[in-house]
Each structure stands twice: as structure tokens, then as C-alpha cells.
């Protein structure tokens with residue numbers, strides 16, 4: 001099975017459609033979505049409809065999905081993120097917000113688990129940047145491979161006795177080893193590379209591969225400005241931050 005693993009789409013329609021066209025060309029059969037479908041960019045409703053209608057093997061809730069679905073005060077979000085979430089709430093229908101509200105925090109599909117942040121405490125929305133935070137998540141990982149997101153930085157960790165990890169391009173999945181793989185962000189990468197990130201996991205080849213794709217970023221930025229969203233959200237896209 002060839003899984004397309006996508007996440008942190010954040011309402012970026014140009015990046016999402018570019019990624020999905022490439023996935024189709026590469027023979028993806030099913031999709032796994034690690035959450036944050038909405039927030040930040042200007043097409044949350046359109047992106048949500050596209051994702052919902054994919055042949056999904058699994059989808060989980062991200063922190064922006066959670067907040068867009070609720071009416072609570074936005075504590076712990078920076079001002080730009082909070083502004084974007086308030087705006088996003090108004091773009092989504094009640095039914096779409098209901099869909100987001102009902103998403104699970106983690107889902108296991110055979111030998112694969114998906115979670116937005118970490119498995120040790122998914123709703124605390126912690127970040128995995130080092131082997132210590134990866135180790136905490138591994139303690140709750142009962143599958144061989146777990147895909148996550150949230151930091152918007154593609155990093156992978158491997159556990160075989162000790163935990164090692166860092167940047168990656170390809171991972172050969174070995175029997176008896178466990179993996180925690182951040183698939184990067186489709187719609188707002190933060191590793192200094194503005195191109196959309198996604199992963200394909202070919203379970204027949206035991207291969208996890210990271211892809212980066214340029215997309216029509218100028219249109220995405222113009223839509224942010226036209227919507228009256230913070231200028232900083234347009235600027236950070238091209239800086240990959």
C-alpha cells in the first residue's frame with residue numbers, strides 16, 4: 001500500500017492541490033492526515049472539503065482544528081494565530097466545525113499510528129524536537145511507525161534500544177525498530193524551506209520518503225492579504241518560518 005501522509009495544511013489551497021496532484025502521479029492509494037487542516041491561510045473551508053473527500057485511511061485533530069471548532073477564548077496562541085483562528089471560525093459552516101470537533105486525537109491503522117503532536121499527551125500539543133521528547137512519545141507507541149506534525153519541521157526518530165534522530169529524506173523501515181516521523185507541513189513549512197512538504201509511505205517497500213514541492217505561493221499570499229489576515233502570515237510563507 002502506498003500512503004500519502006499529509007498534515008499542517010492550514011488552509012493553503014495552492015499547496016494542497018499541488019501536493020495531491022503529485023501524490024496521484026506517484027500512485028498514492030490512501031491518505032493519512034495528521035491534522036491542522038485549517039488556520040493561518042485563506043482557504044480553510046475548501047481545504048477541509050478536499051481532505052474529507054480523499055480516500056482517507058485516517059485523520060486526526062490538530063490544535064488549530066480544535067480551536068476553529070470551539071468558541072473558547074484563545075489562550076496560548078500568538079496574536080497572528082489567534083486572529084487567523086477567529087477568522088477561520090467565521091469561514092467554516094456549523095457542519096464543518098462539527099466534523100473538526102469530532103476528530104480523534106490519535107488513530108491506529110494496522111502497524112501505523114497517526115497523531116498531531118505527541119502520543120504521550122496528545123491534547124497538550126507538545127513538540128518533538130529532540131530524542132527526549134521523542135522517547136516520551138515512543139513510550140506510548142504500540143505501532144511500528146507513528147506519523148506526527150505540529151512543529152512544521154520534518155524530523156524523524158528511530159528507537160532500537162536507544163533513540164536516535166534528526167533530519168531525513170528516506171527511511172528504510174527495519175523489523176523490530178520503531179519510528180516517529182514528523183512529515184513536515186503542506187501549507188506553512190518552518191524549516192527554512194518554503195516548499196510544501198509531505199511523505200509517502202510504501203508499506204510493500206518498507207520505505208518512508210519525504211518530498212518537497214514548489215507551489216503557487218504568490219496566489220496564497222495574495223489571498224491572505226485580500227482576506228485581511230496579518231501580513232506576517234504572508235511573509236513567513238516565503239521564508240519557510
Ligand SMILES: [Fe+2]
Nearest residue numbers: 008036062150
Ligand atoms: Fe500546525
